[in-house]
Amino acid sequence: MKNKRQMLWSALLKGYGVLFLVFLYLPLGLIVAFSFNANPINVAEWTGFTLDWYATIFQGASVEGNFDAAFTESPERIFDVIRTSFVVALSAASAATVIGTATALALARHKFFGKRFYQALLLLPMLVPDIVLGIALLIFFVGVGIELGLMTIIIGHVTFLSSYVFVVVSARLAGMDTTLEQASADLGAGPLTTFRRVTLPQIMPGVVGGFLLAFIISLDDVVITYFIAGVGSQTLPLFILAMMRRGLRPQITALAVLILLFSLIVASIGLILRNRKP
Amino acid sequence: MAGDRFMAARKRNALLLLLAPISIILGIFFLIPLGIVVVYSFLEPGLYGGVEWTWYPYNYGRILGWPLNDYEEFDPIYLKIFATSLKYALMTVVFSLLICYPAAFWVSRRSERWKGFVLFLITLPFFASLLIRIYAWLLLLRPTGFVNTALEAAGIISQPLDLLFSGTAVVLGMVYIFTPFMFLPIYANVEKLDFSLVRASQDLGASPIQTFLRVILPLTAPGMVAGSIIVFIPALGNFIVPSLLGGAKVQMTGNLIERSFLQSRDWPFGSALALLIMASVVVVLMIQTVKAGRAKGGRPA
Structure with missing residues (x-):
């Protein structure tokens, strides 16, 4: 009797779990x-297979015989936007990785006055709503007289990405055996040598994983970038946002799929590295 | 002795070197800007988008009810929009909690191999572009979208339903986006749940509902609270979701802030609105800290 009820519950739970994953992935799968889909007006009504939307993103001009494929954005513009996004994400993620790792080392391997202050401070960028950080940076940059553009976007991203890398690398450091570091120091190696030969190789998966995840978060950031980009530089998410506001075009869907695949692949590698047992 | 002191000095220098970059980054580009927002919220808006450096509490007055005479009227619309934002943020919290809670139990019962894989699958969408996840719902909900087409094909409706540009669409979109945020803290808690306590409760004759309410729920409450806070904060200040899925019909405080900064260029007013959001966040975090402290002190388990 009891067993039967438990089996029913466990079957229900299993069914629910599958539904939960469907909820997470079905919208993405549909995109x-x-x-x-060749149907440009009703995305849900399948009228045939086409690659036109992908083709027109990078060709600009209309595809012969398919009026709806006409796409007003020039390919140069799109490549320009993609380049901006990559420059920002690479620079911001690199800087954040160095800063976040250094901070994680300081907090994990040193005792000092004010440690708890730093621990709280590092959580703050993740607790402050994006929009508040966005406007705060906007007022600051304009007030100090730094022209909005590539530089301000990179700085803005570094502020919140550093905390993120810090969390990932700290988790790695916490799970690490410190006896090797002590042995290295006892054998006369300097702190720098110990770090390079002993600590770094052990935390490397965490550092690389943190970098990749920071890279993707930077590449996808909309809100903070929205306020501090200025008029001159547009990142890929801002470009897509502008297109979405002008009306839905099938090309947005195609571009969305390309970005989605790229993000998911890089994030997968990052997550696998992050989760690997030390 | 001298060597010891030398080592200590070296260690201190290493520490300073490690902490310098983060101190500069978070000091100059985080704490100072947040401080400036506080200052700005008390300054008078200038004529052409700038500010006048005079004490001016009426930015808050416009929102809360003490406007500067007849020049700027008090309009309860701002408070009403704030109340709407609170409502949508709370709805988002409740729905994502309901969705994630059973899912956490499901994952915790998987075998080690599956667990890792399922956790990976649940975390992954967090790294899919926010805009694209919203875009997916735009395609699902619009009159010629998947939901309406499917319902029409099934003969349930004859006219497309007006799903997009509504509060429902906004809450749905936010629930979708914040699900990984809610799931992970709950899961971390459920995973640690000692099932022997559940069995003890059952053996002592408690009904399943009693066991759930008296044993499972209290033991998993910390994860639920943590998840709720992590979802509530970004939901309250959100402006991307309401502007894309809510259209002109749904206004949240985030939309007001955006407009004050990028359109009407009334930065002091926008700063005051942003601080209203921040104040709510601080209140929530303080309640949590006090409650957590009390739980620790009061129940020596």
């Missing part, structure tokens, strides 16, 4: 499937 992918219907980016190949």
Whole structure:
């Protein structure tokens, strides 16, 4: 009797779990499937397979015989936007990785006055709503007289990405055996040598994982970038936001799929590295 | 002795070197800007988008009810929009909690191999572009979208439903976006849950509902609270979701802030609104800290 009830519960739970994953992935799956749909007006009504939307992103001009494929954005503009995004994400993630790792080392391996202050401070950028950080940086940059552009976007991203890398690398350091570091120091190696030969190789998966995840977060950031980008530089998410506000075009779906695949692949590698047992 | 002191000095220098970058970054580009927002919220808006450096509490007055005479009227609309934001943020918290809670139990019962993989699958969407996840719902909900087409094909409706540009769409979008935020803290808690306590409760004759209410729920409450806070904060200040899925019909405080900064260029007013959001966040965090402290002190478990 009791067993039967437990089996029913466990079956229900299993069914629910599958539904939960469907809820997470079905919307994304639908975008992918219907980016190949030839029907430009009703995305949900399948009228045939096409690659036109992908083709027109990078060609600009209309595809012969398919009026709806006409796309007003020039390919140069799109490449320009993609380049800006990558420059920002690479610079911001690199800087944040160095800063976040250094901070994690300081907090994990040193005792000092004010340690708890730093621990709280590092959580703050993740607790302050994006929009507040965005406007705060906007007022600051304009007030100090730094022209909004590539530089301000990178600085803005470094502030919140450093905390993120800090959390990832700290987790790695906490799970690490410190006896090797002590042995290295006892054998006369300097702190720098110990770090390079002993600590760094052990935390490397965490550092690389943190870098990749920071890279993707930077690449995808909308809100903070929205306020501090200025008029001259546009990142990929801002570009897509502007396109979405002008009206839905099938090309947005195709571009969305490309970005989605890229983000998911890089984030997967990052997550796998982050989760690898030390 | 001298060597010891030398080592100590070296260690201190290493520490300073390690802490210098983060201190500069968070000091100059985080704490100072936040401080400036506080200052700005008490300054008078200038004529052409700038500020006048005079004490001016009426930015808050416009929102809360003490406007500067007849020049700027008190309009309860701002408070009403703030109340709407609170409502949508709370709804987002409740729905994502309901969705994630059973899911956490499901994952915790998987075998080690599956667990890792399922956790990976649940975390991954967090790294899919926010805009694209919203875009997916735009395609799902619009009149010629998946939901309406499916319902029409099934013969349930004859006219497309007006799903997009509503409060429902906004809450749905936010629940979707913040699900990984809610799931992970709950899961971390459920995973640690000692099932022998559950069995003890059952053996002592408690009904399943009693066991759930008296044993499972209190033991998993910390994870639920943590998840709720992590979802509530970004939901309250959100402006991307309401502006894309809410259209002109749904206004949240985030939309007001955005407009004050980028359109009407009334930065002091926008700063005051932003601090209203920050104040709510601080209140929530303080309640949590006090409650957590009391739980620790009061129950020596």
